[in-house]
Each structure stands twice: as C-alpha cells, then as structure tokens.
Amino acid sequence: MIKLVNVEKSFGSQVVLNKLNLEIPHGKITAVIGPSGEGKSVLLKHMIGLLRPDRGAVIVDGEDITGMGRDRLNHVREKFGMLFQNAALFDSMTVFENVAFPLEEKTRLSRTEIAARVHEALEHVGLKGVDKKFPDELSGGMKKRVGLARAVLLDPKIILFDEPTTGLDPIICRATHQLIKDTHVRFGFTAVVVSHEIPEIFDVSDFVAMLYRGEILEVGTPEEIQRSTHPVVRQFISGSLEGPIHLV
Numbered sequence: 001m002i003k004l005v006n007v008e009k010s011f012g013s014q015v016v017l018n019k020l021n022l023e024i025p026h027g028k029i030t031a032v033i034g035p036s037g038e039g040k041s042v043l044l045k046h047m048i049g050l051l052r053p054d055r056g057a058v059i060v061d062g063e064d065i066t067g068m069g070r071d072r073l074n075h076v077r078e079k080f081g082m083l084f085q086n087a088a089l090f091d092s093m094t095v096f097e098n099v100a101f102p103l104e105e106k107t108r109l110s111r112t113e114i115a116a117r118v119h120e121a122l123e124h125v126g127l128k129g130v131d132k133k134f135p136d137e138l139s140g141g142m143k144k145r146v147g148l149a150r151a152v153l154l155d156p157k158i159i160l161f162d163e164p165t166t167g168l169d170p171i172i173c174r175a176t177h178q179l180i181k182d183t184h185v186r187f188g189f190t191a192v193v194v195s196h197e198i199p200e201i202f203d204v205s206d207f208v209a210m211l212y213r214g215e216i217l218e219v220g221t222p223e224e225i226q227r228s229t230h231p232v233v234r235q236f237i238s239g240s241l242e243g244p245i246h247l248v
C-alpha cells in the first residue's frame, strides 16, 4: 500500500499539493483524475520518491520514504515500474534492446533467457515481430505498448502510469486500457493511473481519486464517483463549462 499523509509541495509561491491525504490499496487499480496542471504528475512522482514533500510523509508498504537516503530509496524503487507520458524509450535502441534493458541491468539472466522473456512480453502486448524496429518507426500507441512491456517485465509490485493513453486514437486508447486491465489480472500489481480519459477510466479502475486544488476531493469506486454530488466532481466528469472549475 502507498500512503500519502498531509503531503505539502510548493514550487516557489505556487502551492501544488496542500496537506494531501491518499491511500492506494494493494493489488488494485486506482485512477487519479483532475484538471490539467493540478499536480497529478507531481503526486505520482512523490509516490516513487522522484520528488520529496516539503512537509508530510509518503509511506510505501509501511516504509517511510520521505527522508530516505539514496541507496535505501533505490531499493524501495525496485518495487516500482513506471510508464511515463512519452513512454521514455531510448531512440537509439531497438524495441528489443529497450525492453531487454532493465533485465540486463537488474538481473543475471542469460542472453537466451532475456530474449525469451522479451519476446513473451512483446507478444503479450500485441507487438510480435517488431523487436528490430526503432522507436521512431512506431506509432504513439505502439510506443506505449513497448513501454508497458518494459514496465511489467521485472514483475514490479507497483506500476505508476502517467497518462498512458493521452494522444492515442479512441480505439487504441480502449485497447491500451484493456491491456492494462489484462496485465493487471495476469501480474497482480498495484496500479496508479493518472488519466484524463473520462468516462473510459471508470471501466479500468477499482477506485478513482479526484485531485483538485492540491487536495483529494473524493475517493470512491467508479460508481460512487459517477454518482457524486460534489459540484467540482460533477462538472469535471461531465466536461461542462458551467460550474466551480474555471479555465485559466
């Protein structure tokens, strides 16, 4: 479980997280939704210790990572896989090399074993036969799939997804969500998915947390959030221009 307790984070005079509290339950998919620029990525980076809170605490599986030194933090990070917005592939490496990279860095598996695992992971994300291609030769959706194959390969306990479907067409978006669900069933990791995809994200997640003005306004099952009477949540999920959320 990941627990954020009274987390505060500001950049200069801009308060991004304001005494934020959130619990990410073990083995479930939790979606974090909220308007652009509200701090969803900042929140995600706190969970993996890429950013540290000004005040408050971040607890991962009972360990307080808030003031942890680099070595211990690196050890905790081994529990995590992360799929960044742009899939963060190395352009000069082939798909195979990109996916094999963490296995080569972190394990003592033989070349044959690595090759077998990479091919299995690529097949699992529907990308058989593209291993010799370079990222530039792939579509956005394919890149995200390569990123997903790489993220699940070390069998992490927790995977953080930062807008995994942004910029994809509706069919690939749905297919990517389905893939997240399928890999979740298969590997059983704890997932946190930052997403703008309303209403699709409700089909993917077990829980949904709405971030607004540095706080978690509401957390609940997709059904509870869809039935919410909170005016901010209602406006956000209906995409209405009328309501308390103002465009800046």
Ligand SMILES: Nc1ncnc2c1ncn2[C@@H]1O[C@H](COP(=O)(O)OP(=O)(O)OP(=O)(O)O)[C@@H](O)[C@H]1O
Pocket (backbone or CB within 6 Å): 011, 016, 034, 035, 036, 037, 038, 039, 040, 041, 042, 043
């Ligand atoms: N390292 C940083 N230094 C200064 N400001 C930052 C930094 N990281 C994020 N911010 C600011 O914090 C705010 C929240 O950013 P964040 O990327 O978390 O938003 P978001 O909710 O993920 O947005 P989007 O949905 O558009 O991706 C933004 O105003 C951003 O400019």
